[in-house]
Amino acid sequence: MDIIKIQGTDDTPQVTLDATADASYMEISGRSLPEDVVTFYGPILEWLEEYAESPLKKTVFNFKLEYFNTASSKLLLDILLKLEDIHDDGNEVLIRWHFPDDDEDMEEAGEEYEDIVEVPFEQVSYTID
Amino acid sequence: MTDDFHPKDSLDFVYDFYVKMKKNKINLAYEGEITHQITKAFTSLTENHMSIDNDPNSVQKKVFHVMVECLQNISKHAENRNDVITSKDGRGIFLVSKDDEEYNITTGNIVKTNKVNDLKRMLENINNLDKDGLKQLYKQQMREGRLSPKGGAGLGFIDIARKTGEKLIYSFLEIDDNSSFFVLTSTVSREK
Numbered sequence: 001m002d003i004i005k006i007q008g009t010d011d012t013p014q015v016t017l018d019a020t021a022d023a024s025y026m027e028i029s030g031r032s033l034p035e036d037v038v039t040f041y042g043p044i045l046e047w048l049e050e051y052a053e054s055p056l057k058k059t060v061f062n063f064k065l066e067y068f069n070t071a072s073s074k075l076l077l078d079i080l081l082k083l084e085d086i087h088d089d090g091n092e093v094l095i096r097w098h099f100p101d102d103d104e105d106m107e108e109a110g111e112e113y114e115d116i117v118e119v120p121f122e123q124v125s126y127t128i129d
Numbered sequence: 130m131t132d133d134f135h136p137k138d139s140l141d142f143v144y145d146f147y148v149k150m151k152k153n154k155i156n157l158a159y160e161g162e163i164t165h166q167i168t169k170a171f172t173s174l175t176e177n178h179m180s181i182d183n184d185p186n187s188v189q190k191k192v193f194h195v196m197v198e199c200l201q202n203i204s205k206h207a208e209n210r211n212d213v214i215t216s217k218d219g220r221g222i223f224l225v226s227k228d229d230e231e232y233n234i235t236t237g238n239i240v241k242t243n244k245v246n247d248l249k250r251m252l253e254n255i256n257n258l259d260k261d262g263l264k265q266l267y268k269q270q271m272r273e274g275r276l277s278p279k280g281g282a283g284l285g286f287i288d289i290a291r292k293t294g295e296k297l298i299y300s301f302l303e304i305d306d307n308s309s310f311f312v313l314t315s316t317v318s319r320e321k
Contacts, residue, residue, distance in 0.1 A: 105292065
């Protein structure tokens with residue numbers, strides 16, 4: 001499978017989607033308020049669609065967002081729903097939701113997604129220096 | 130003071146405008162098309178001002194959130210009237226004011242008069258909900274709402290109410306049968 005690596009900007013997140021067997025890593029981090037959310041997240045959803053056909057034994061997906069707008073929140077849910085599909089197919093999936101330890105809103109956003117999708121979910125707080 | 134602006138004798142008009150802005154502590158005023166570039170410019174300008182003023186991080190984040198959602202509301206939902214007032218969609222007025230206690234973010238734009246009742250109902254409903262009710266509504270809307278062709282998720286107002294913890298202040302002025310002017314003010318407290 002192709003590896004997706006998108007550099008972050010001040011309005012789009014950094015994205016790494018790498019399903020290489022030994023070094024797999026999946027993460028979306030930074031700020032998300034793209035001009036066109038569908039165009040930005042389209043390739044990510046397509047990648048997951050393809051990945052779902054033969055996923056790794058265990059899929060760990062990291063969200064480490066500082067900010068996302070409401071238009072992005074809908075697309076983030078679409079990503080989570082894809083991961084839920086993979087989980088429903090009998091594969092091991094873990095969502096790791098990282099949030100700055102002083103950001104209650106981001107922590108709550110993670111909890112809300114955890115309520116909506118049925119996938120193992122881990123909240124991970126981190127400290128910003 | 131003259132009501133109309135004539136470039137040749139603009140002094141009164143501009144001075145009056147300046148005094149009104151100062152008096153109302155408006156530190157950002159814009160009328161025109163809201164593009165993505167404008168959104169980025171205004172949010173980064175305001176972020177700079179806020180960090181110079183030493184506003185707490187949580188306040189800065191809230192103001193940023195509210196500004197983005199308000200600006201996107203205009204760019205996605207503002208209608209035009211095909212006349213001298215607005216001839217294009219996605220335009221409106223945007224104001225940020227600040228005093229010792231709070232930030233106020235105000236938008237004004239044209240909406241279709243036949244949409245006013247739906248909008249009022251939606252805003253009233255949001256204002257009647259408490260913190261937990263808003264959370265439930267947000268989750269429900271995220272699950273059930275579809276992304277509109279313009280990229281709206283129907284979440285903006287709910288998000289503003291949740292982030293600010295304040296009621297939305299809004300009013301509608303009917304311009305004619307087709308068009309109404311919609312004003313929305315969101316308040317972010319500068320404390321904590």
